[in-house]
Amino acid sequence: MNTFLITGFSGFVSKHFLDYLESHHPGAVVYGLDIQKPDFNYADFQQIECHFRLINLLDAEAVNQILVECRPDYILHLASYSSVAFSWEQPVTAFVNNLNIFLNLVDQIRLLKLKCKVLSVGSSEEYGKVDPKLLPLREDGRVNPISPYAVARVSQEQLSAVYSAGYGLDIVMTRSFNHIGPGQLDKFVIPSFVKKILEATSSGEKHIDVGNVTLVRDFVDVRDVVSAYYQLLMHGRKGEIYNICSGNGITLKDMLLLIMKQIGCELEIRTIDSLVRPNDNEVIIGSYDKIHQELNWKPSFTIEDSLRDIIQFWKTKLATS
C-alpha cells in the first residue's frame, strides 16, 4: 500500500503533500499528473520516489493508461480550476473541465475495477450563502452553491457519493476551507495581499487597492490541510464528507492588518468596486469536529505562523524575480 497518484501535481498543495510523505511515509512511490510541469524538483526527495507524467486529464485514454501503468493504492485528486473569479469569467470552461477530469478519473477506476482509495477534494464554497445561525458549518448542513465553481464542487461531491454507493468505489470527500501557506499563487487572496503590501512598501505607496474586505473566512494552513488529506487517505470512511478548516473566522480586513503588522507598515486600505466579486458569501466558518473525532486531526498552525512563512516566501520571491 505504497503507491500514490496525485492529480494537480504541479500545484502548491501537492508540493506540501510530498513534503508530508517525505516525513511520514518513507518508501512511498508517487506518480504525479499535471498539464504543466512542476516548478519544484520532485527528484530531490530522499525518502520517497516521485515520477511525473505530463498529461491532460480530459483525455480519458491517457487517464486509463496511467492507471493501468501505476495501479495506485491511493489517489489524491487535487486537479481543478480552483478560482471562483475565473469561474465567473469562464463558467462553461470552469464547470465542464472540473467535472470532466473528475469523471474521467473515477469512471476509469470503475471500468478497470481498480482497488484504490480516492480523496475527492471539495471546497467550503459549496456551503454558499448561509444563515449565520448555522455557523460554524457542519458536514450535515445544507449546501447552497452560488458560483459556477461552487456548483462544480457540489457536483463532484454528489458524483463521488454516487460512485461510492452505486458502483462501490472507495471515495472520501472533503470540503476544504481557504488554504494559505508559502508557495500559493497570488491569484488567491492572502498571497495577493502580501505581495501588494510588500510591493507598496518597497515603492513607497501609501495605500493598497482591494475588493470587499468585510468578508469573513476560515483560513487553514496548507501544511495542516495535507496532514488531513493523508489521514483521510489512510483512515477516512468511504462515502463520507469531512470539513478541513481552522474553526475560526477572520475578516479579510483583519488579515490585512495582521500582514501589515508583521511587515511593519501602515497602508490605507481602499475598496475598489471592480475587485468586488458578484454575489459572494459573507461569512464562512467551519467546524472540524468530525475529522477531529474520527481521526484526531486538528490544525496546528496559527494564522500568525502561516503569515510569517507566507511573507518570508514572498520576500524571497520578489527579491529574486
Next chain:
Amino acid sequence: MNTFLITGFSGFVSKHFLDYLESHHPGAVVYGLDIQKPDFNYADFQQIECHFRLINLLDAEAVNQILVECRPDYILHLASYSSVAFSWEQPVTAFVNNLNIFLNLVDQIRLLKLKCKVLSVGSSEEYGKVDPKLLPLREDGRVNPISPYAVARVSQEQLSAVYSAGYGLDIVMTRSFNHIGPGQLDKFVIPSFVKKILEATSSGEKHIDVGNVTLVRDFVDVRDVVSAYYQLLMHGRKGEIYNICSGNGITLKDMLLLIMKQIGCELEIRTIDSLVRPNDNEVIIGSYDKIHQELNWKPSFTIEDSLRDIIQFWKTKLATS
C-alpha cells in the same frame, strides 16, 4: 411575446406542449430543436407556426446561430438524456451531455444578452432517498441525488440559480415528477408495463417480468405537465423552483393492477433481479402547493384517465406496427 424555442422538440412532452399552444396561445411561433427529426407532423398545426432545426446542442456555435436567428421570448428546455437506467450504464455520457447542452444554451443567452424567459426542467429524482417523515416533498426540502442522472439534474438546477442570481438570466426551474401519457416511449416504466401486458394477453402468456414494483411514485399526466410549463413560462418567478406532481403516491404494483383491470386480464407479476435498478428511491411523493398557490395550477387528469389513453395509444401502435 410570441416566439418559443423548444429543445428536445422531437420528444413526447414537446408534442403535448405544442397541442397546448395550439389550444391556448394562437399566433405562437415555435422553433423546435432536436438531434433527431420528430415523428409527428409539426406543419399540421393550425393556430401556431412551427419550424424545426436539426441541431446538436453540444455545438455551441449552432446554439448561438439559432438564438440569433429566432430571438425567442420563451425557451422550454426539454432536451436531456432522461433515463436513470441509461445514466447507470453510461454515467459520463449521461452526465456530461446533460450539463453541456444546458450550459451551451444558458451561456449563449448570457453572451448574447438575450432577453428571454427559460424553463429549466428538472426531476423529482433530485430528491433521492428521503426520510418518509418529509413526505410529501416540498421545494425547500433538501436534495440527495443517488444516480448519475439525478446529480446532473441537481447540477442543472444549481447552475440555473447561479445564472439567474449571478448573471441576471430569467430562469425558472421545475422538479417534474414521473410523467405519464400517450406517446411516451416504452423505455419508461408505465408504457413498458402497458406494452408488456398487451403483448402477453395477445400471445397468451400468463405472467409478466418486472423490476422492483414496491417502489412508490407520484405520476402526473403529461397534459397537466405541459399546462404547468406554460403557466411557469408566462408567470413563474425568476430563480424559483416548482414541483410538478399529482400529490399522490402509488406503488408500481398497484399501477400494474390498474392497467390489467382496464385491459381486462390477470397476469402473474414476476420480479426479475436483472430488472431491479441499483440504489433506487423507495418512495417519491410531491407537494404541488407552491405552484397551486402562485399560479393556481393543479392536476386535472386522474390515473385512470391517463391509463385509459395510454392503453389506447399502445393498442393502436401495436395494431399498426
